[in-house]
Amino acid sequence: MMRLVVRPAAANDLKSAYRWYEEQQAGLGEDLLEEVQAVIERMLLLPRAYPIVHRDTRRALVRRFPYGVFF
Numbered sequence: 001m002m003r004l005v006v007r008p009a010a011a012n013d014l015k016s017a018y019r020w021y022e023e024q025q026a027g028l029g030e031d032l033l034e035e036v037q038a039v040i041e042r043m044l045l046l047p048r049a050y051p052i053v054h055r056d057t058r059r060a061l062v063r064r065f066p067y068g069v070f071f
Contacts, residue, residue: 002044002071017067035062039069047071 014036022029043050043060050058050071059068 002047004040004044017065021065032062032065032067035064036067036069039063043069043071 014033018029018032020029021032039060039062043058047058050060053059053070057070059070061068
């Protein structure tokens with residue numbers, strides 16, 4: 001199983017997106033975090049299910065939101 005390391009810039013992006021979505025509608029930021037958590041769990045279980053987008057980097061798209069997790 002892979003080990004998850006979240007870079008500070010990615011954590012900051014997620015915090016900013018969370019705040020923005022919460023300003024748009026209460027609870028929407030929480031929905032974002034749930035979707036990101038779900039994609040990370042799937043990614044850790046089946047990393048090869050996601051396409052390589054550059055060299056050895058893969059991307060898992062987040063459902064319902066215009067974000068991807070790169071690993």
